[in-house]
Amino acid sequence: MSLLEIENVTLKFGGLTAVDNLSFSVEQGEVFAIVGPNGAGKSTVFNLISRFYTPINGSIHFDGHDLLKEKASDVASHGVARTFQNIELFEQATVLENLLVGRHRHRQSNFLTELFFTPSVKKQEIQSRHYVEEIIDFLDLQAYREKRIAGLPYGVRKVVEVARALATDPKLLLLDEPASGLSVEETTDMRWWIDDIRRQMGITVLMVEHDMGLVSGVSDRVLAMADGARLALGTPAEVQSDPAVIEAYLGHAA
Amino acid sequence: MRIVFKTNYMQDIRPWKDGYQLSLYLILLAVVFAAPFFMDAFYLGEMTNVLIWAIAGLGLMILTGHTGQASLGHAAFLAMGCYANIILLDAGVPFMIAFPLAGILTGIIGMVIAIPALRLHGIYLAIATMAMSILVDDIIVLTEPWTGGVGGKYAPPVNIFGFMVDRWGTPREFYYLVLVVSVIVTLGYINLLRAPLGRSFIALRDSEVSAQAMGIDVARTKAISFAISCGITGLAGALMGLFAGAFNNETFSVVISIQLLMMIVIGGLGSIHGAFFGAIIVGFLPQFLSIAKEWVGAIAGGSSVAIPGLEFGIFGMILIIFILFEPMGIYGRWFKIRTWFELFPFYRKDMFKRQKSYLKTERLR
Ligand SMILES: Nc1ncnc2c1ncn2[C@@H]1O[C@H](COP(=O)(O)OP(=O)(O)OP(=O)(O)O)[C@@H](O)[C@H]1O
Ligand SMILES: [Mg+2]
Numbered sequence: 001m002s003l004l005e006i007e008n009v010t011l012k013f014g015g016l017t018a019v020d021n022l023s024f025s026v027e028q029g030e031v032f033a034i035v036g037p038n039g040a041g042k043s044t045v046f047n048l049i050s051r052f053y054t055p056i057n058g059s060i061h062f063d064g065h066d067l068l069k070e071k072a073s074d075v076a077s078h079g080v081a082r083t084f085q086n087i088e089l090f091e092q093a094t095v096l097e098n099l100l101v102g103r104h105r106h107r108q109s110n111f112l113t114e115l116f117f118t119p120s121v122k123k124q125e126i127q128s129r130h131y132v133e134e135i136i137d138f139l140d141l142q143a144y145r146e147k148r149i150a151g152l153p154y155g156v157r158k159v160v161e162v163a164r165a166l167a168t169d170p171k172l173l174l175l176d177e178p179a180s181g182l183s184v185e186e187t188t189d190m191r192w193w194i195d196d197i198r199r200q201m202g203i204t205v206l207m208v209e210h211d212m213g214l215v216s217g218v219s220d221r222v223l224a225m226a227d228g229a230r231l232a233l234g235t236p237a238e239v240q241s242d243p244a245v246i247e248a249y250l251g252h253a254a
Numbered sequence: 255m256r257i258v259f260k261t262n263y264m265q266d267i268r269p270w271k272d273g274y275q276l277s278l279y280l281i282l283l284a285v286v287f288a289a290p291f292f293m294d295a296f297y298l299g300e301m302t303n304v305l306i307w308a309i310a311g312l313g314l315m316i317l318t319g320h321t322g323q324a325s326l327g328h329a330a331f332l333a334m335g336c337y338a339n340i341i342l343l344d345a346g347v348p349f350m351i352a353f354p355l356a357g358i359l360t361g362i363i364g365m366v367i368a369i370p371a372l373r374l375h376g377i378y379l380a381i382a383t384m385a386m387s388i389l390v391d392d393i394i395v396l397t398e399p400w401t402g403g404v405g406g407k408y409a410p411p412v413n414i415f416g417f418m419v420d421r422w423g424t425p426r427e428f429y430y431l432v433l434v435v436s437v438i439v440t441l442g443y444i445n446l447l448r449a450p451l452g453r454s455f456i457a458l459r460d461s462e463v464s465a466q467a468m469g470i471d472v473a474r475t476k477a478i479s480f481a482i483s484c485g486i487t488g489l490a491g492a493l494m495g496l497f498a499g500a501f502n503n504e505t506f507s508v509v510i511s512i513q514l515l516m517m518i519v520i521g522g523l524g525s526i527h528g529a530f531f532g533a534i535i536v537g538f539l540p541q542f543l544s545i546a547k548e549w550v551g552a553i554a555g556g557s558s559v560a561i562p563g564l565e566f567g568i569f570g571m572i573l574i575i576f577i578l579f580e581p582m583g584i585y586g587r588w589f590k591i592r593t594w595f596e597l598f599p600f601y602r603k604d605m606f607k608r609q610k611s612y613l614k615t616e617r618l619r
Contacts, residue, residue: 050467076469088467090460092524093453096266100450101457105469107450111478114449115442121449122267129263168468 001064003028003204004049004172009058011044011228018044019055020228026172031198031205033215035239036225037248042208043085044228046174050082051075063171077105079171083161083178085208089149095160096145099135102167103128132167139163139193155186162193166201173197175207179214187214194218212240224248269444286433290426298425304537305432306493311518311529312439313487318515319523320452321479322459324376326511327383328487330390333506334360335488336495337394337401340409349412357489364484365477372476387508394503406502409495421497432493439486443526446482455479459524509566516573522585531584535572540565 002025011019018041026032034042047053049060051072060067065078081102090098106128109121136145139159144152149160158178165173178194179187191214197203198218209215215222216236224231224245232242239245260266270276290298314328335356342352371382394401401407411420419427446452454475457465462472495501513536521532543565580587 052463052466071471072466073469073471076467082467084464084467088461088464090457090464092460093456097453097456101453101465101468101470104450104454104457109449111451111482114451115445117445117449125267125449126263129266133263164464164468 002026003063004206005059005061006045006049007059007061009045009048009055009060011041011048011053011055017228019048021058022225022228022230023058024223024230024233026204026206029198029202029204030220031194031207031218033219033222033236034206034208034225035210035212035215035222036231039227040225041228042225043176045225046082046176046208049075049080049174076168076170079169080174081165081168081170081172082174083158083165083176085176085180087154087157087161089157089161089164091150092148094146094148095136095141095152095163096132098149098160098164099132099167100128102164103131105168131169135163135166138166138196155182158182158186158190162190166197166203170203172204172206175205175209177208177210179209179211187211190214191217212236216240267448269448283437290429295425298429299421300537300541302421302425302429302432302497304533305429305436306490306497307514307517307536308530308533309432309436309439309493310487310490310514311521311533312436312443312526313483313485313490314514315518315523315526315529316443316446316455316486317479317483319518319525319528320447320459321455321476321483323476323479324380324515325383325483326380326508326515327385327387328483328514329506329508329510330383330387331360331364331484331487332491332494332510332514333390333394334363334484335491336501336506337407338488339492340407340495341400343410343412349414353412353489353492356492357485360488360491361481361485364488365481368477368480368484372473384508384511387511391503391507402502404502406500406505407495408500409498412496421499428496432497435489435493439489440526447526451475451478456524513566513569516569518583520573520576520583522583522588525583525585527588528583528585531588535584536569539569543568 004026006025007023009019009022010017020041022041022045034045036042044053048055049062049067051067051070051074054068062075062078062080067075067078070078090101093101108124109118113121136142139162141156141159141163144156144160149157152160158181162173162175162178165175175194179190182190194205194207195218198205205218207219219236221234222236222239223233224239224242226248231244231248232239234242265271270279286301289301293301310328310332313331314325317323317325338359339352339356342355343349347355367386371379374382395403397403398405409420411418411423413419414427414431417427418424419431421428454465454470457468457470458472458475458479465475466472491506498505517532517536518528519532520535521530522528576583582589
């Protein structure tokens with residue numbers, strides 16, 4: 001059984017079909033990329049997995065759970081973490097605090113124990129911080145750990161968002177355009193990090209990305225979408241040479 | 255320049271940065287505990303008033319400053335706490351039980367009221383809570399058998415471990431009562447902020463979608479924030495009632511709600527300090543104004559001039575000045591000055607400059 005299974009999912013915004021009877025599945029341990037022209041419905045697929053939207057038909061299963069039966073806030077508890085195309089960080093909090101929010105799904109304490117900051121809460125805090133510091137080291141964020149997000153450059157914010165998602169200790173990481181807006185060097189870093197996330201941490205990655213260099217560099221399989229539907233699915237090379245994909249890109253460019 | 259080196263996690267977890275900062279707070283605590291020995295009854299009363307406002311400010315700060323939910327209705331919860339406390343006392347419940355119970359009851363009622371309001375955002379939430387604040391006046395009149403309606407009620411002296419405490423007879427003991435409550439509330443607040451619940455409030459304030467993606471239940475967490483906020487406000491209301499001695503349906507008008515919100519904005523949203531700074535302004539503004547008026551009267555000749563609404567007008571002006579020039583409030587200003595000293599001589603002018611905020615839309619992309 002695949003880690004993530006999406007079957008015949010359709011979502012409409014008014015008259016617009018954003019996702020059109022789409023099916024694909026992501027295997028444990030792979031890096032799976034979704035590509036497609038603007039407005040193809042890539043981010044909408046992420047928002048469906050995150051349960052921000054409910055499809056009008058179809059099913060979404062993750063790790064044996066029927067996600068359509070869950071609330072948006074329960075998706076994380078099954079081990080799905082994500083980043084956002086337009087960066088959604090906690091602006092007025094520090095990098096460290098942002099990452100600590102990522103530990104929320106592991107919370108054992110409750111209102112009363114936290115109010116008195118009992119020894120068990122203290123122990124939990126130390127564990128959270130230990131976990132988070134390792135991610136800060138991994139993504140080279142030491143210089144920013146006490147800085148507020150509001151003052152950070154764009155490239156750093158992108159990395160912090162990945163770090164916050166990793167702090168949840170996910171099984172599946174959804175990255176929505178991790179390299180958009182990054183410089184060439186930053187994109188190269190991101191490439192190695194995605195590789196490490198898969199190889200060292202054993203986390204499955206599903207990403208949306210326009211940068212074909214990055215896509216063919218890290219992904220095992222690629223899904224090409226246009227107008228909410230599947231155009232092609234296969235290895236990066238296969239998808240890039242697929243006539244329907246070339247047509248979709250040229251068609252949109254022209 | 256002062257640099258704090260961190261070598262273990264406790265340095266981030268404990269509420270103070272280093273021994274220096276801890277000793278400053280301990281000195282402050284010692285000074286306020288010693289205040290009754292060098293202050294006369296009048297100024298002690300003023301201090302008590304400031305502390306009660308600070309507790310109310312802490313209550314609203316949780317909801318507005320840390321969870322990002324504006325409320326223009328918190329006077330309603332002051333009223334609830336006040337009446338609940340007095341009604342329980344009248345029923346013969348001892349103060350040491352009636353007082354916390356008043357807070358808990360107000361918290362629960364606040365949460366129940368909040369549930370339908372949870373779907374509202376920003377200005378709509380502010381309007382809904384304001385409407386509630388206006389309604390409270392009528393509710394108090396309608397429930398006259400318990401609340402005394404327009405005629406109002408008087409606060410009896412309360413029994414604390416055998417001491418009879420009331421604001422006029424024993425101002426010193428009353429001051430200590432309020433001080434201890436404010437210290438306990440502040441410590442609890444600090445604890446929440448360094449634990450997951452406090453961070454989930456901040457997460458909701460800054461981005462509801464990503465809070466959700468991190469596994470935070472938005473509706474539930476907002477309801478908890480409302481409950482804590484209203485509970486603390488209820489405690490402040492109970493103390494306010496005892497402090498005022500007498501109160502009726504007009505004591506906790508919507509003007510108080512607005513003043514409370516303005517107070518925490520001026521003090522600095524999103525900080526515990528802000529509630530205290532704001533309370534100092536609210537508490538001492540009338541004194542300051544009357545001194546200023548006498549002074550103006552003495553120079554310009556003529557006796558003291560009475561201008562209706564002057565206090566509120568000046569307060570509003572201070573608010574506008576802060577929103578324009580120091581949106582982070584007094585706490586923000588203080589923080590910058592402190593940073594200047596700590597980093598001396600490396601402070602840069604643009605250190606706290608807000609980055610261009612990226613276009614935000616309701617649409618998820
Ligand atoms: N909340 C919404 N309400 C209405 N229409 C929406 C909404 N979200 C997305 N859409 C529309 O659905 C379609 C797919 O949008 P989506 O954001 O998924 O595209 P995308 O493939 O991520 O594109 P991009 O590469 O620009 O990020 C677009 O036509 C978009 O305008
Ligand atoms: Mg997109």
